[in-house]
Amino acid sequence: MISAGSSDLPFLDAFPAPSQELWRAAVDKVLKGADFEKKLVGHSADGIRIEPLYEAGSGPRAVRAESGRWHVAARLDHPDPAEANALALAELEGGADMLSLAFAGAPAARGYGLVADDVAALERALDGVMLDLIRLRLDPAPQGRVNALMLAALIEKRGHAPAGLAIEFGFDPIGTLARSGSLSAPWSEVARRLAVTVRTLKERGFTGPFVTVDTRPYHEAGASEAQELGLMIGTAVVYLRALEAQGLPLEEARNAIAFTLVADTDEFMTIAKLRAARLLWARVQEACGLSAEPATIHVETAWRALTRRDPWVNLLRGTVAAFSAGVGGADSLTVLPFTAALGLPDGSARRVARNTQLVLLEEANLWRVADPAAGAGSFEGLTQALCQHGWTIFQQIEAATDQAVQGVVGALASGSIQQDIARSRTTAAKAVATRRAPITGTSEFPNLREGRVDVLPVTPVEGSKLAQRGSADRDPAEIIGALAEGGSRAEGLIPSHEAVAIEPLPSLRLAEPFEALRAEAEAAASPPAVFLATLGPIADFTARAGFARNLFEAGGIVAAGGKSFAQDGATDLDALVGAFRASGARLACLCGSDTAYAEEGAAMAEALKRAGATVWLAGRPAENEAALNQAGVTSFIFAGCDAVETLTRAQAAASA
CATH class of the missing domain: 3.40.50.280 (Cobalamin-binding domain)
Incomplete structure (x- = not known):
């Protein structure tokens, strides 16, 4: 007769309690002398051990500010305002509740992007879009301030109450510096302009967030997970200092900042990275004497994972990345269409990208559990390891100084960030070249008779079509007024003054x-x-x-x-x-x-x-x-x- 004992599942008492030692003995028997470390223990790009088995774990919860569904974001990136509007309306009617507005020149536009030289063009692109019913985010861009002020002018022209809108304005001059290799002025002046623009928008009723810490430039250059996290925290701290130095209370400066991270095809590491990002941001807030508030995190699936060959496999990559983002706690998510590496995606590819999220939300119900990875030993262990490695990298970045500029800006100026990422990129490239990191459809199982896929017949936007530098640095409120009255983009552009130049980070795909x-x-x-x-x-x-x-x-x-x-x-x-x-x-x-x-x-x-x-x-x-x-x-x-x-x-x- 089996004794019930104290177990909630009485039949389990008939078996010996499992232990790590018993499991290891069974494994060694199967291995027959083979090296356990080589056969069953993996390592991440940062050297973090990935064990074959973990005990139940525990750790601080990595939860979102708002429980429930994440926001399904679709891209508005067609150069022609009318065509962009048609695509955007189809996305919203098909289930998206957020638009990522990528103007021409934005790195995320990949050579395309909305061409809008005035508020009238932006109005055509957003015609019929009910801004008070959706969320809107601006992708960081070199002319990001003008893009934001143009949007503010349109909103005031429409008569919306800014406080009732959910808009992320996307200011990220540090990300722009990392990607493009230049700033129009020294960091101290750029930081001042940033704070003035944020203050102006706040005074007009906008609630933000205004600044985006975008890690895509680092990820696309080959950064590891811990490097991405360290640079994320380092950049956020620089923005906190800049806004506070210009008179913004620290709490308001904190609330002005949001994050954009990347979901890659490594499910475990992506989930752990997103959870670690929340915990690291909470630690920074506590170190500043603030009561920690959850980070606002937008996630985009990995550009560097996309392939031009056998692009249908990108559907699988996008699904794994989207699943990982949902489980990891994304507040909003953009799934890159499977043809994005081939050109500007058409409506069909966009629909599949959108539906990838909707299936995970509506049929898999991923949104119903807050922090579903909590307590799982593997995820807790990897999360804590990434926190430790990311924090160490952040401290190294903080110690970097170039021309009296501390932190990420100084480390970029000295080239130390570029060198560190280059080493990670070389390691990843070697793994791809030797096919230890296989790319299905490209380096493994290629199809020389693959069928053709369609993209929109759109010519990339030439740099010459974008407005160049302006003649004066005007007050942001004055610029909004001029744009609302029909002024062109040139009204808000700033002349270069003691421009900063560094080695730009490359944007590469592994394939x-x-x-x-x-x-x-x-x-x-x-x-x-x-x-x-x-x-x-x-x-x-x-x-x-x-x-x-x-x-x-x-x-x-x-x-x-x-x-x-x-x-x-x-x-x-x-x-x-x-x-x-x-x-x-x-x-x-x-x-x-x-x-x-x-x-x-x-x-x-x-x-x-x-x-x-x-x-x-x-x-x-x-x-x-x-x-x-x-x-x-x-x-x-x-x-x-x-x-x-x-x-x-x-x-x-x-x-x-």
Whole structure:
């Protein structure tokens, strides 16, 4: 008879209580002497241990200011105001309740963006949009102050009560500096202008937030999770200091700041990063003597994760990132359409991006639990580790000084941030190149016959179409009045004065090296090809032939052959060489078992070489390498090789 004991689930008392020691003993038995650390322990880009098993955890709650649904944000980024308006209305009618307004010149517009030189153009773009029923955010941009003042002028012209609107104005001069490499004036002057503009908008009834700490420039340049968090906190502290120094009470300065973070395809690290961001911001507030208020966090799915090749896979990437953002506690979320890397997305791609969120909200009900990761050992452990690493990076940034400018601005000016991110970028690029970080549809499982997808037939906006520098620094209230009366964008532009220049951060996607190889292959007069010279029966060569085909096609090299030439327990040499000649390829790759390489590899290589082939081999030849090299094998492909470098050489060999 089983005793109920004290358990809420009496039947569990019939089994021994599980423990870490019992689990480890069972694992060691299965590993049979293999290294536990190498087999089961991972590490993040910051070196954080990712354990295979965690005990139940605990930690401070990372909750939003408002429980319930996150806001579904859609992008308004078409250059033509009328077309932008049609797309925006379709988004709102389809379930979005927030618009991210990306003016031309905004980095997030990716070369497109709304072209609005006056309030009339902005009015056309927002015609029929009920601003008092939705939320609106402005994407940070080099001419962000003018964009914000133009919007303020439109709102006053419409007669809205500013206090009743939910608008994030998107001022982020530090993010602009990091991305573009320049500021129109020294930081002290830029900070003064920022505070004056915020004060003016507050005096007219707007409640903000006004300043956005945007981490996308760092993420797109290759920053790790902890680097992104450290730069986020460092930037927020600089803004707090700037606003307080210009007379804004610290509490009001805190309330003026919002955050934009990135949701990537690593579910665990994205959830932990968003939770850590809230905890770090609370710690900063407490250090300032404030009662901590939850951060306002907008999240966008990762640009650097998107691919131009087999873009349908981006739907999966966007879904994982959106799920992670929802569980991690985003207040609002933008899912980048799956065709965003190819051009300006059409209505269909935008609908799918929007519906990705709506399915997670309405069918998966992700919004019904506040901080759903709380108590899970893995998430609590990763969250705390990211807090520690992010805080350390923040302290290092605070110690950086250049020309008496402290914090993030000084660290950017000295180049230390760029150097740190470059090291992370190099590490990530190596993982992609060696396919330890595979990109489905691009570096793994490429499809050389993929179908075409549509984007809008829109030409990117030329920089010359954007208004240039103004002639005077005018009071923001005066600029709003001039814009409301029909003035142009030039009314609010500021002349450069002692401009600041630094090394800008690049904006990169991880798939670009492989995409460049595919583009080069497609631009060739005749597509480069490789002949898969298979040795022995199908069962012996299938694995390596499949590996070789997958690798070569990732570089746009058509893999011909691959059929069996087995005859009487060996390989029919004449048939294999004849098939090579018929294929028209100049590069041949031997594919077979180690036994076949030892017995037939040298003879096959010599025969193919006499037939005019450059001969490669799939696998590591070990003790047979010298003999194979002597027979004519010039290169070896294997798991873990630098695929980008290998495919570059393969293209040259296939085209020689």
